[in-house]
Amino acid sequence: MAENIKTIGVLTSGGDAPGMNAAIRAVVRVGAHHGLKVMGIKRGYSGLIKGDIKEMRPRDVSNTLQRGGTILQTARCPEFKNEEVIQRGVEMAKIFDIEGLVVIGGDGSFRGAAGLCKAGLPTIALPGTIDNDIGCSEYTIGYDTCLNTIKSAVDNIKDTTESHERCSVIEVMGRSAGFLALDVGIACGADVILVPEINWSFTDDVLKPILHSKANGEKRFIVIVAEGVGGVVEMAKKIEEKTGIESRATILGHVQRGGSPSVRDRVTASEMGSLAVELLIAGKQNRIVCMKDNKIIDVDIKEGLAMQKTLSEQHVSLAKKLSYK
Ligand code: ADP
Numbered sequence: 001m002a003e004n005i006k007t008i009g010v011l012t013s014g015g016d017a018p019g020m021n022a023a024i025r026a027v028v029r030v031g032a033h034h035g036l037k038v039m040g041i042k043r044g045y046s047g048l049i050k051g052d053i054k055e056m057r058p059r060d061v062s063n064t065l066q067r068g069g070t071i072l073q074t075a076r077c078p079e080f081k082n083e084e085v086i087q088r089g090v091e092m093a094k095i096f097d098i099e100g101l102v103v104i105g106g107d108g109s110f111r112g113a114a115g116l117c118k119a120g121l122p123t124i125a126l127p128g129t130i131d132n133d134i135g136c137s138e139y140t141i142g143y144d145t146c147l148n149t150i151k152s153a154v155d156n157i158k159d160t161t162e163s164h165e166r167c168s169v170i171e172v173m174g175r176s177a178g179f180l181a182l183d184v185g186i187a188c189g190a191d192v193i194l195v196p197e198i199n200w201s202f203t204d205d206v207l208k209p210i211l212h213s214k215a216n217g218e219k220r221f222i223v224i225v226a227e228g229v230g231g232v233v234e235m236a237k238k239i240e241e242k243t244g245i246e247s248r249a250t251i252l253g254h255v256q257r258g259g260s261p262s263v264r265d266r267v268t269a270s271e272m273g274s275l276a277v278e279l280l281i282a283g284k285q286n287r288i289v290c291m292k293d294n295k296i297i298d299v300d301i302k303e304g305l306a307m308q309k310t311l312s313e314q315h316v317s318l319a320k321k322l323s324y325k
């Protein structure tokens with residue numbers, strides 16, 4: 001037990017995600033509720049090693065719940081893979097009396113968190129990424145908001161695609177994972193969904209379904225492509241060439257990462273931030289806060305990092321059935 005822990009820190013690292021502010025707010029407010037001083041660390045691990053650290057009081061996080069991005073800013077800090085740099089981070093934390101740290105980010109950030117624990121700074125990690133690609137967690141902060149942002153964008157594209165009787169090939173984010181593409185594909189009625197986890201061929205999985213729908217009278221076509229598959233510009237050209245259907249490519253890009261977080265992201269982030277603080281108070285460290293069977297739990301960082309998450313087979317099969325027309 002670390003009953004006498006007095007000061008904790010919080011940082012966001014890697015790509016930002018809507019709901020990170022709700023997690024920061026929960027750390028600050030739940031920390032204050034338990035009598036802790038909470039220090040906000042700017043720009044992820046870069047700010048930690050530079051000492052870019054300032055106290056955050058409960059009022060400092062007022063009016064942040066509805067804001068996308070992260071009020072602490074985020075950064076990628078490649079040198080943090082070096083043990084000496086991690087050690088510098090631990091020493092800087094000591095200078096600011098930080099006895100425990102909450103890191104909000106993706107699996108890269110979790111490796112940094114594990115390094116900090118090993119070097120002597122108790123750390124708890126929270127999954128914050130739009131990609132939903134954390135093996136040990138059913139859900140990551142930002143995923144729901146991002147899905148809804150993509151849904152609105154694809155719905156808009158569908159309107160103009162229908163008016164012009166075209167085919168739209170749309171690339172969505174997700175790094176090397178296809179969770180966003182698959183769920184959005186189902187939600188937006190895509191004719192074709194391509195994800196990096198599943199082998200596909202242009203003839204069987206793109207051309208055939210489009211030609212089949214065209215033969216049945218369909219006049220607008222939506223192809224959702226995960227960024228891990230890529231090549232949307234070339235694919236649109238090839239579709240036009242082989243089918244005669246005028247085609248356009250859209251890479252949605254960073255519009256997908258912003259925006260006011262959904263209720264699901266705000267509530268999940270609040271629950272996760274709260275548990276992180278309570279784990280530190282209980283003297284726990286080296287844990288990832290995650291979701292299992294819809295409950296917020298914690299697992300060992302190393303074990304969590306080794307876990308794999310696969311696309312839902314039901315969703316894959318459902319998407320196929322729904323696109324048949
Ligand atoms: P994410 O956390 O979203 O997966 P990154 O993979 O870019 O994003 O990682 C974010 C940051 O975490 C990196 O810039 C680096 O500071 C830190 N990090 C990544 N991998 C490691 C590692 N193996 N050891 C220590 N720190 C790491």
Ligand code: F6P
Pocket residue numbers: 015106129130131173174175176227257
């Ligand atoms: O991990 C979140 C994410 O948005 C990925 O979907 C994407 O591949 C990557 O980050 C983009 O990173 P950056 O903002 O550095 O271009």
